[in-house]
Amino acid sequence: MPATRAFSVRRMVVRASGALLAVERVALMGLMYLLTALILLNVITRYARFPIYWIDESAVYCVVWLTFIGASAMTRLRLDFAVTMLTERLSLQHQKIAKVISTGLVVVFGVALIVTCVLWMDPIGLARAGFDGRKLAAETFNFLYTEHTQTLNWPTWVLYLTLPIFAVSMTVHGLANLLEDLELVPRTPPKGFSLSELDGVN
Template structure:
């Protein structure tokens, strides 16, 4: 059950990451073009910054789901069997706690800054940018839980 949710969430986040990275690239190219012809669009800086933030946060949480990205390789490579599984479970548990902290403080930051307006596009609220933080924390939690369940099953099987 957790695996299906995590896999679906990864697909959604990858699409969101690609969208925001594409938006970032498009806005930067647009900004260079209009400056070349002597026009200034003040909103491009904010849109590019916030779209890049969204892309990075979506990509960072997906990297939690990809096995082997966060690992103490010096220690990990020297361990075998159950000791290796215990280390993986310890890392997964630490990442779970970290992701809960990101989720909690991300919700607080989003609530605090929700009604602030963008400088150049005053109809947009800063909450649209800050909500990426709790989304990242929640998805990291789901991915960490998926890994913890997998490692526990493998540990019980004796692998």
């Protein structure tokens, strides 16, 4: 029974990773379309001598979200960069061990980033302050919930949500990769991505 339950947990991690990857795929396509539209609109309005001042900032934040979501998806697709000058000289068994260590470090980094985001965004402190950003800033000097962007005038914490989202999704993807590298679950090809064996860098 414990073995069956452990296998079920492993499958849940892989399925969660697959679901996240599907959402990331749609988000990446949507953000790419949005970024293209923003850039074209910026060019047209500048050519017409009627520039819209908030487009530049919108494009910058769009690129930021694209970067973090794309980095998370690349983790699951094993397209993250790897330096193989040392590992390619190892035996196959030692290469597998090095790969497990590398994937494990990705998970450790993801967990550390989650902890950092919790400490930085301080949701517990915000709840204790009655979800009042000014009160939290007065008590802790954390001005995250009182700042706004320069031209869009959006709350900056909304845009910074990409960091905890990236941390969680990268950790889930890293766990799924680690389970596959340890051969605890069969490797499943990603859906919606046409990748050959030569496309993976790591």
